[in-house]
Amino acid sequence: MRDFSADHRWLSINTATLRGAGRLDTAIEACARHGVRAISPWRDQVAEISLARTRELVRTHGLALSGYCRGGLFTAVDAAGRRAALDDNRRAVDEAKALDAACLVLVVGGLPGALAGRVASKDLAAARREVADGIAATLVYARSVGMPLAIEPLHPMYAAERACVNTLAQALDLCEELDPLSADSLADSPTAAAALGVAVDVYHVWWDPQLEAQIARAGRHRLMAFHVCDWLVPTTDLLNDRGMMGDGVIDIARIRGWVEQAGFAGYSEVEIFSSGNWWKRPVDEVIATCIERHRRVV
């Protein structure tokens, strides 16, 4: 397991963590100021300052993108909605490619209509089939341009609105179904990434009794991103009450140990949605705290 205690070279900041900073350019400049080497921006933040400007800033500061957030949301109430989702995912792949992201993270979508508050179907199995079809269609395009897709299993409390892929086992089943890897092809090209893999966020998976076994099953070809924050006790909001690493109950270092044991050697990406706390603090304080916790508890 890599020693993170001496520096923060493997720290990445998901820029959702810095929503309190205002625009993405301000957030990127703050990251650069603190010697952060990698970020993972959100599409709405990029759109606000333009893709070209984002690309310029990323290059100027020599930043890597540990991921790009996000594609997915494949389920829809009708065929037009499903087509629009696929079009939008191709655009997301193009943006990720333009920014040279390590992967496009997929938050796959929940029950059709649920995120808008008008559930059109309670058929969770059907939603899951729709998700598989959406990933399959997007994968054809993503492969053609060489952009890996990382399915992010979300905590089961998001199954209705955001993602009906809720365990690492389920995400890996999809990977094996849609992007089978032969032992030979992997042996021939030991450093090649798969076209389809997973993003492991400790917030979503820490509770899973199968976690250690499924991380081992994933292996380095499927482990495309590792996200950290913490589960607060008590948690007061289902979406925007995530904690800074060390302030909650997740044994983050243990999970990072499993991920690295399986061969992951990328960035540890801090992604904290925190409307009541961290989004209200000065951006320099937030980044300094991320760095300190990265070195001490991740």
Added chain:
Amino acid sequence: MRDFSADHRWLSINTATLRGAGRLDTAIEACARHGVRAISPWRDQVAEISLARTRELVRTHGLALSGYCRGGLFTAVDAAGRRAALDDNRRAVDEAKALDAACLVLVVGGLPGALAGRVASKDLAAARREVADGIAATLVYARSVGMPLAIEPLHPMYAAERACVNTLAQALDLCEELDPLSADSLADSPTAAAALGVAVDVYHVWWDPQLEAQIARAGRHRLMAFHVCDWLVPTTDLLNDRGMMGDGVIDIARIRGWVEQAGFAGYSEVEIFSSGNWWKRPVDEVIATCIERHRRVV
């Protein structure tokens, strides 16, 4: 699958649903008034009016107990706490027996100290071993008096504070480890219940990709209770924002179909924690709505 549309003979009311009614005697009398044949009371509600008075009311009105809530909370910050938990669980078994409950429901406990807001350990695997030890110890006593124990896997969002058993698969692994059933013994006594089984609450398990398969695995000997309510979109509170059946996104009838296919033929128990809505309404309106939804959407 049984037809629930014509009557509510298989409806049970978990009296947590009626916390707005005030004391348990008021709640029980309201259930009797509406022709409800079964209830499942909570220990704090029983303690308030005394076990003897509860027993008298239950007998007077000819009520069955589909379960008794709750035992468990086995994890503790020290050895004294663990001993106290075991003592308390024996008392819970005695109370369940005095009321002739179908089973004692176990909410097994989370990380030690978390429910009190002071987490003493982040070692989830250790908490799970402690839970297994606690169930094993309690099972010796429960077997001796003939009270079945039903492990209730809780939604993963309760893993920290309330229960670190979070999937039906995990609960069934515990059942098989602690209370193995031989094919012969079951064949000899086809109606015998196991000493250790599970309580399936749709709120906790509806999202699980393995749900159908694990219900089939459980079978009638392990399926000791079936709880219903609904998952609201959006959910505004992690604990007390559960919905009335039909107001949320769970396909309850489909899950009941799986449970009955596996051999369950007991009560469908309504358990709704709802501080903002149902606990504020008149108890007769709550029960009438439970009955109507039981007939129409369960």
